[in-house]
Amino acid sequence: MAKATSRPSTSRGRAQRTGEKAAASPRRRDRAALRGLDDETLLLMYRQMLLIRRFEEHAAEGYAQAKIGGFLHLYIGEEAVAVGALHGLRNDDHLITHYRDHGYALVRGCDPGQVMAELYGRATGVVGGRGGSMHLADASKHFWGGHAIVGGHIPVAVGLGVAQQRKDTGLVVLDVFGDGATAIGMFHEAMNMAMIWRAPVVFLCENNLYGMGAQLAEQSPVKQLVDRARGYNMPAAQCDGMDPVDTYRVVREAGEHARRGEGPFFVEALTYRFRGHSMADPEMYRTRDEVREWRAKDPIPAFAARLTEHGIADDKRLKQIDGEVEEQVVAAVRFADESPPPDPATIFDHLYAAPLGPAAPERSEIRP
Amino acid sequence: MAKATSRPSTSRGRAQRTGEKAAASPRRRDRAALRGLDDETLLLMYRQMLLIRRFEEHAAEGYAQAKIGGFLHLYIGEEAVAVGALHGLRNDDHLITHYRDHGYALVRGCDPGQVMAELYGRATGVVGGRGGSMHLADASKHFWGGHAIVGGHIPVAVGLGVAQQRKDTGLVVLDVFGDGATAIGMFHEAMNMAMIWRAPVVFLCENNLYGMGAQLAEQSPVKQLVDRARGYNMPAAQCDGMDPVDTYRVVREAGEHARRGEGPFFVEALTYRFRGHSMADPEMYRTRDEVREWRAKDPIPAFAARLTEHGIADDKRLKQIDGEVEEQVVAAVRFADESPPPDPATIFDHLYAAPLGPAAPERSEIRP
Amino acid sequence: MTVEISYREALHQALREEMQRDGDVVLLGEDITGYGGSYAVTKGLHEEFGLDRVMETPIAEAGIVATAIGMSMGGMRPVAELMTVNFALLALDQIVNNAAKFHYMFNGQWSVPIVVRTVSGFGQLAATHSQTFEGWFASVPGLKVVMPATPADAKGLLKTAIRDPDPVIFIEHSLLYSKRGAVPEGDDHLVPIGEAAVVREGGDVTIVAYSRMLLEALAAAEELSAEGVECEVVDLRTLRPLDVDTIVQSVAHTHRAVVCGEDWRTGGFGATLAAEVQDRCFDVLDAPVARVAMADVPLPYARNLERLLIPTAHSVTEAVRSLLSIGGRS
Amino acid sequence: MTVEISYREALHQALREEMQRDGDVVLLGEDITGYGGSYAVTKGLHEEFGLDRVMETPIAEAGIVATAIGMSMGGMRPVAELMTVNFALLALDQIVNNAAKFHYMFNGQWSVPIVVRTVSGFGQLAATHSQTFEGWFASVPGLKVVMPATPADAKGLLKTAIRDPDPVIFIEHSLLYSKRGAVPEGDDHLVPIGEAAVVREGGDVTIVAYSRMLLEALAAAEELSAEGVECEVVDLRTLRPLDVDTIVQSVAHTHRAVVCGEDWRTGGFGATLAAEVQDRCFDVLDAPVARVAMADVPLPYARNLERLLIPTAHSVTEAVRSLLSIGGRS
Ligand SMILES: Cc1ncc(C[n+]2csc(CCOP(=O)(O)OP(=O)(O)O)c2C)c(N)n1
Ligand SMILES: Cc1ncc(C[n+]2csc(CCOP(=O)(O)OP(=O)(O)O)c2C)c(N)n1
Ligand SMILES: [Mg+2]
C-alpha cells in the first residue's frame, strides 16, 4: 500500500501483483493472507461477524413485532468491515460512525443485551433508550456514536483527531461513513481540514454501492471512491470489505500511518448490504440477480470455509461458536424485552451538563 | 490543454513545452500568443483593464470620503482575469461571481456610472442602491450577481447550467470565486453535481494566494488548486491571471468544452490582489517584498508594453485611451454623486414578486 | 365533484398535473426516482417524465436547493425535495441568503420561483430526525411557508406554490400521508397562499392550528363540544404571509386563543402567533394566549417518552380547559 | 477596583486569561491569526500562545464548529469563532444537531463544552451580512445563548462560557467593540450565565433588552425620564436559559413591557419574549407587550434605507410612548 500516492494503490491491486509474480497455489496465498493473525483472533473475528449477523436477524424480528420502532438499518452482508477495521486498530482508538452502527458497537465491546435494549427503547439501553438503533454510543469505550445526519459526524472526527495530537495520546480516530456521504459538503470540509492539520484520522468509507436507492455509479463522477482522496492529496487505499482480514490489514496500515503523525488516510471498503437500506425500503432500485451475486460472497460462510480449510477450526468448533452466539443473542433479546422503559421522570435529565439554577425554564414546561 | 485529464495540464506547462521545442524568439512567441485576437479586441482588453483600475482608484477615494460604506473589495491587480475570461465567452453566456465583482460588472457592460452609483448607495445604482459593491447584477446581461457568502453562489451556477442544458440555449455559465472558497462544502457539492449532470459550467477560481489573511499555502493540502478538480474527475487547467490573453485562451477552451456538452471545466487563474482584502484590511499577513514582486507583474503596463512592442498601438494611442477612460470614470463619479438616494417609500418593494393580497403583514410594519 | 384520496396521492397528483401543464416544472431530490421517494410521493413520476425532469441528486442538501435556485434563474420551475425538514438545516444558508433575498436585494431584477418540498413528523426517529422548524422559516422575509393539513389543501396549495413566482417552503407531514379526504376533481383546483380557513365555528375559544395539529385540534374541539365548550378552529394553511385578520376576527368573538404547533415552545411558531395575537387582540382577550407545543427538549427515541412529548388532541383540550378556568377580564 | 476598557479589549482579556489558566482552551476560526481577527479581538494571541492554540482554519463554518465539537470530546475547551453570525447558518446543523444534542441524546455520557463566538451588527453590509439569529439559537434546547452589552459582562460572561460544560453561543456586537466601560480588575471576574440584570429602575414601563439594544434602551429611558416617564431597564445578558423571573418581577410593578431586539419582528427573539411575558404577566399587564425589532425585510445597503430600519433609542421611546397611550385595564 503506497503512502501519499497521487494514484492510490489498492490492496486488491497489490494482491494481484503478488499473484502474478508468485507461483504459490491460491490456498498457500490465502494462508499467507491470514498469517498476520493468530488463530484465536481469527476465531474471534468469525465469532464477531456471526454475532452481528444473528443480532441483526433477531433485531429484524423485533422490528416486525413492533418492539423496535423508527429506523432500523441492518449491516447484514457488511460485517467483515467493522470486524476487520476494529481489529486493525487499538481497542481504545476513537470510533465514530454513521447510523449503520450495530456492528461497530458490538465489536467495540458493547454488551449485546444493552445494545438490543437500546433498539427496544429501554432504560437499560446503551444510551438509556434515548437514541435507538442509529445512536448507539459508549464514551467509556471511546465509541462516540452512531450519527444520523449523513456526513454530520465526519468533521467531528477531525476535531477528535486534533485533540489526540494536542494531547499526544498516541490514539487515532476511525471515522466511518457510507459512499453516499462523500457527496455532502461536510465530507469535503473534513477531508480538507484533516489534511491541513495532519489529524490522525482514518476515514473509512463503506462503499456498499448505494445511498438509499441512489446508485453510486450514477451519483459520483469518480468510479472508485479512493479517487476522492486525490483532491486532497490524501493517501488512500481500497480493501475487500467482504474479507475481514483484508480490511484489517488495510485499516491497520492506515491507522499506523496516522499514528506515526503522518496525517489522515482514506480507506474505501468494497462491500454490499444484503438487506434494504432500512426496514422500510421497498428495494425497487436493484435487481434480484445483483443481490444474489453478492450474497454468494457472503463474508461469513466464506470466512468459515477459510478457517476450516486452513485447519484453524473444524466444523464442530464453528458450530459450537454458532450455538454460543445464538444463545448470547437470545439472552440479549430476553434482557431487552424484560427491561423497563425509561422513567418519564428522567425526561429532562442531561439536557444540560451544568445545573441551570433558578432560571431552568425547561423543567417547568413538563406537561406530560 | 488536455480534456478530462486525470493529471490536469496547465497552460503554463504547455507554453513551456512549446518553448522547449521551438527556436522562436520570445517576442515572436508572444506575438503568436496574441494572434488569435484582432487589434481592436486587444485594445478593448487594454481599455477594459484600465477602466477597472481607474474605476476602483476612484472608488477607493469615495470610500475614504465615506461616500461609499460597508465592504469595498478592490480588484486592482487582478483585472486581466475578468477581462480575459469574459472575452473567452459569448456576451450572453451567464455570469455569476463572488463579491469582488466590479471588474466583471464593468467588462460585462454595466454602465460605470450606474456601478459607481451602486457603490454610493444611490437609486440609480445597478440594483437601486440595495446591494452595494458586493452585489452588482444585471440580469438583462445575464450577470447574476455579486454574492457575499463565500461559496454560496457556486452551486447556484450549476442550476443555471442545468437550465441551459434543458432549454438547449447553447450558453454556458461562468462561475467565479476565490481560492479561499474551495474549502467550503458548497464548492464540493457544486463540483460534484456539475460533473454528475455534465452541466455547462466553467468554474473559474481566482487564485490570488490569500483568503482574507489566510495563506492558501497553509490552508490547502494541494499546492495547485487545479488538483482539487482531480477528486471529481473534472478537466482543469491553469492560466496566467496577470495576462488577459492567456486567460482568454484557457477560458475559451473551457467554455467550448462545456458548450459542446462535455460538461464542466475548472480553471485556476494565477493572480494577486495589489490592495488589501477590503478597505479595512491592515495587511499584516504578507510582506511588502511579496507585494512589490507581484506589482512588478502589473498586468496593465505589461500589456501596454506588448501592444506597443507589436505595433498594435503607439504610446499616443494608449495615452488617448487612458484619457478617455479617466474621463469616463470621472463622469461616473459625478453621476453617482449627483444621483439621489433610494426613495424610502420603496423600502418594501420587491420583497415578493407576487402581490401578497390582504395578508401582507410586511407592509403594515413600516415604522420608519 | 370531489374524490376521496390520500394526502400522499393529492401531492402526487399536484406534481403530476403541474408537470403535465408546464414543461419547465422539474423535480429534484434524493431518492425520488428508483427508491420511489422516501414517502412515495414522487413514485413513478420519473418513469412518466424521464430522468431529465425527475432528477435524482446526490446527498447534498445545500447543493440541491442551490441547483433549484439556479434552474429557476434559468427559466425553470424546480420543485426541490428535502427528504425531511431536519436536513433543511444544511440548506438554510441557501434558503435564507439566496432564495429569500435575491428578488429584494437585486432590486426585483429576477425572482426565485422554487418550491422546497419537505416533511416534518415523528415515529421514534429520535433527536435529530424529529424536529420541525416552521417558526424559523416563517420568520424569514422573502419566503412563503405553507403547511397543509388536508388532501384538498395539500393538492391545491402545492399547485399554487409551483405557479407562484416566489420561493415557497412547503412542509408536509409524515403522519398525514395516509389520511384521506375529499379533493375537488380536475386539474384546476388551486388554493391561494396566504389565506387561513375557519374550519369549525364556535364562540368559546379560538384554536389556531396547521398541518397535523389541525386534526388534533378538531378532535379536541369535538370532545370539548360534548362538554358544552364550542371551539372555533382556524386552519392557517399558510404561515407566511400570515392571515392574521382571520385569527383576529375569530378571537374578537371568542376572547380566548390557543395556538398549536409541533415545534419547540420557546421560539417556535407558536411564540410568533402568541406575540402577534396578544398585540392585536389585547383588549378583547380574557386570558393569555395559550400555546400547545413541543416541550423544550430533543425528542428521545423510546416510545413512551416520545408519546409524552408529542402534542396531541389531549394537549389541546387541556390547554382549552385551563384557559376557560381563567376568569373573564371585564 | 475596576479599570476602564473597551468591549473588544474585555473579550481579548477573557480569552487570554482563560488560555493562560487552562492549556486546553484553544481558539479556532478564520483569519484569527495573521489577519488579526476580523474585529481584532484575537489580535496577537497566536504570537503569545502559538499556532497550535490559536488555529487558523479554512473557510468552512460547518467544519469549524464540528472540529470544535470533536476537540471538546477529546478533552479540550475550544472557542470557535464564526466571523459573523450570518455565516452561522452554514454551521447550524452542527450547532443544532450535534453541539446542542449530544449530551441529551447520548444520555449524558459526555457534554460539549464549546463556545461559538460570533458577532452581529450593521454597517451598510447589505442583506446577507446584516442579520442576526439569536431568536433561532435561543429556541434550541441544549444551547446556551449569551449576548453581553457591556465590557464587564463581555469579559465575565465569556470567561464563564469557556468554563461552562455546555455549548454556548456567544454573540458579540460589531457596534459595541469600541465602547468602553468599567471592568473589575483581575482574572477572576466571572458573570453567571442565566442571570438578567436590572440596570435601571423605574415604575412606569419595563424595557427588556440585550446587546446593543441595551444601550439604545438606556438612552431612551434617559430621554423619557426627562419627560417624567420612568423606565425599568432589564439587561437579559443571557437569552437561554432565560431569566424570566426577573422580567416577570419587573412587569409586576410596571404593568407594561417593551422588548427590544435587532432580529426580525416576525419570529425574532422579541416574539419569544412577548409570548412568554403575556403568558406569565397577563393579569398585571395594562397594555400588550410591545416589540422593538427589525422590520420584516432584508437590510438594504443604502445608508438612508439602513438607517430607517435599524432599531434605535428613538424606536424604543416611540414604543414606550405608544404603550403609555393605552389606558390601564383596571
Ligand atoms: C443530511 C442527510 N440527508 C439525507 C438523509 C437521509 N438518508 C439517510 S441514510 C441515506 C443514504 C446514505 O447512504 P450511504 O452514505 O451510502 O450509507 P449507507 O446507508 O449505504 O450505509 C440518506 C439519503 C440523512 N439522514 N441526512
Ligand atoms: C461563508 C463565509 N465565511 C466567511 C466570510 C468572510 N470572508 C469574506 S471574503 C473571505 C475570504 C475569501 O477569500 P477568497 O475566496 O480567496 O476570495 P478573494 O477575496 O481572495 O477574492 C472571507 C473569509 C464570508 N463572506 N462567507
Ligand atoms: Mg452506501
Ligand SMILES: [Mg+2]
Ligand atoms: Mg483569494
